[in-house]
Structure formats: structure tokens, C-alpha cells
Amino acid sequence: MVLTCLTGFCGFWGLYGFVTWANALMIKGHDIDAGTAGLVVAIFAITAVVVKPLVGWITDRFFGGARKTPSLVIFAVFALTLVWFGSLSSPTAFIWIAPLLGGAAYGWTALLVALIPRLVPASVTGSVAGIANAIWQLGSVLVPLAVGAVFSATGSFNAAFLTLAAGPALAILMMLPVRDRAEDRKQATSAESDEKVPESV
Numbered sequence: 001m002v003l004t005c006l007t008g009f010c011g012f013w014g015l016y017g018f019v020t021w022a023n024a025l026m027i028k029g030h031d032i033d034a035g036t037a038g039l040v041v042a043i044f045a046i047t048a049v050v051v052k053p054l055v056g057w058i059t060d061r062f063f064g065g066a067r068k069t070p071s072l073v074i075f076a077v078f079a080l081t082l083v084w085f086g087s088l089s090s091p092t093a094f095i096w097i098a099p100l101l102g103g104a105a106y107g108w109t110a111l112l113v114a115l116i117p118r119l120v121p122a123s124v125t126g127s128v129a130g131i132a133n134a135i136w137q138l139g140s141v142l143v144p145l146a147v148g149a150v151f152s153a154t155g156s157f158n159a160a161f162l163t164l165a166a167g168p169a170l171a172i173l174m175m176l177p178v179r180d181r182a183e184d185r186k187q188a189t190s191a192e193s194d195e196k197v198p199e200s201v
Contacts, residue, residue: 001119001128007071007174008112008136013167014078015105016140018044021147021160029157030089040094047102055107056114067115068180071108075175078104078168086161108171115180139167 023041026032059070081101088094113129120128143164151160 001116001132003174003178004112004115004119005132005135007171007178008132009139010167010169010171010174011075011078011108011112012136012139013143014082014164014171015109015167017143017147017164017167018082018101018105020140020144021151021164025151025157025160026094029151029160032091032094036091036095040098043095043098044102044105047099048106051103051107052110056110059111066180067111067118068175068178071111071115072172072175074104074108074111075168075171078108079165079172082161082165082168086158086165104168108168115178118180119178143167 019041022044023034023037026037026040027034055070055074059066063070078101081097081104085094085097085101088097112132116129116132117125147160147163150163151157154160
């Protein structure tokens with residue numbers, strides 16, 4: 001549960017760090033006009049409307065309800081896309097990558113929310129969910145300060161986005177030891193199937 005809380009903290013670091021700073025960084029770092037920068041952030045945010053329910057449906061349909069493995073994949077895409085975004089300079093490129101970045105930034109949230117009830121007894125699910133969300137929100141509180149300090153010190157657009165990418169990259173490390181009961185059950189079922197001896201005809 002503690003690791004899941006830290007995972008969410010790292011995820012929110014990248015998510016709300018982008019929402020808070022992307023507009024200013026594009027304008028100051030690459031002289032992108034305010035309208036285009038706003039469009040990029042809007043496209044990034046709009047993807048959440050589609051991505052969250054879609055990710056939930058895909059994991060239920062094709063991953064047997066597993067949350068850990070899809071989360072790891074999404075965090076990896078999120079970190080790599082933030083690094084990629086930081087290397088861009090063209091307004092057109094920012095617009096094209098915004099949906100992919102937005103999908104990765106928001107996709108993990110539905111999975112971690114669904115994972116929490118599997119980690120604790122039903123009697124404390126509400127309390128733990130509240131604690132987890134509070135810890136996750138700390139990421140959104142601290143990341144603007146960190147990114148601002150890095151950009152002020154370096155003046156580097158790329159360095160600022162590497163700072164953002166550190167969040168989802170660390171989330172992968174935090175998530176690795178977490179046990180997902182749905183994946184455990186799936187592995188156990190698979191092992192039992194392999195052990196069965198076919199009946200002779």
C-alpha cells in the first residue's frame with residue numbers, strides 16, 4: 001500500500017507538473033505563441049475523457065482485470081514521452097505528441113484507483129483511498145517548485161522535462177514490488193492448467 005501511494009505521488013509529479021508548467025515552458029523556452037501553447041495543454045487534458053474509461057475496459061477485457069502490468073507499461077510510455085516532448089521545438093510537433101502524452105499521463109490513474117481495494121481489507125478501503133489520494137496530491141504540490149527551480153537554474157527546456165520524466169520513471173521502480181491479486185490468481189490458474197495431465201482417450 002505504501003509503495004502504491006508513492007507510485008501515485010510520482011505519477012502526479014509528471015501529470016500535474018506538465019499541466020502547471022508546459023504552457024510557460026513552451027512560451028519561454030521556444031517562443032511558442034500563447035494560443036498554440038494553450039492548445040497543446042488543452043489537447044493533453046482532453047484525452048483524459050477518452051483514455052480513462054478506455055484503459056479500464058482494455059485491462060478488464062484483455063488483461064483479466066490486472067492493474068500492475070498495464071500500469072508499468074503506461075508509466076514507461078509516460079516517462080519516455082516526456083523526455084521526447086522535451087527534445088522538441090516545433091509547434092506542430094508539440095500538437096501531434098500531445099494526445100499520446102495526455103493518454104499516458106492520465107491512463108495510469110484509473111488503474112491505481114482500482115488497485116487500492118485489492119491491497120487492504122474492505123473495512124478500511126475508504127480510509128486508505130483517502131490517504132492515498134492525499135499523498136498523490138503532494139506530488140502536484142511539490143513538482144511546480146522543483147521544475148521552476150530547475151528551469152531557473154539552467155534555462156533549459158529539456159532539463160525541465162527530464163525533471164518531470166523522473167516522476168513516472170521512479171513510479172516504475174515503486175510499482176515493481178506491488179502484488180496484484182488479479183495477476184497472482186491468473187498465474188496460479190495458469191500453473192494449475194499446466195499441471196493437469198490430459199486424460200487418455
